[in-house]
Amino acid sequence: MRIRFRTITVTLLLCMPLAGCVSDGKRTDVDMQEAADRADGIMDATLRGIEPAVQWAHGPTTTGSCDVTRRRAVMTVVSETRRGSFLGLVERIWRHRDYRIKGVNNDTDSPAIYAQTRDGFGVTLIIGGAGQAFFEVDSPCVNESEVADPTTPPNGPAYEGVYPLPRPNVRSDFWSAGAP
DSSP states (O other): OOOOOOOOOOOOEEEETTTEEEETTEEEEEEHHHHHHHHHHHHHHHHHTOSSOOOEEEOOOEEOSSOEEEEEEEOBOOOTTTHHHHHHHHHHHHHHTTOEEEEEEOOSSSOEEEEEOTTSOEEEEEEOGGGOEEEEEEOOSEEOOOOOOOOSOOSSOOOTTOSSOOOOOBOOTTTTTTOO
């Protein structure tokens, strides 16, 4: 007995409640602007959860062939003695929002936390030079579209047209404690 198989090419389209529709690794139900809005919402929620509050400014938005990245820089000095507390607080915020912690870098000069949302957005917090914290949210692959500037106003100077952003220049009785 001889059995013949025909090869059929099928585009697999999966729709999952939390991840949306995915075809060939690309979210087909979301475009870059919607992804940018979602990234802004992730950072808005994270920054609202930080107590005492920190001052922040928008960083540059970048787009790839099918992804978008939004950035924010914390303009409040986070002292070396408070960095662990800051990172721990943000990690708790992300865990509470059911983000998966993918990695933690305990480097003393540039500690970081890397997480992922249930819908595939990469979320990063890195502490850089002079204790400046940087948030970055990377979208999964989505449909190409134009991307507008963020609409959430920063809670301090906007630094529009200034790149790179200045070093942190806002003092906090709590977050800057022990910083020169």
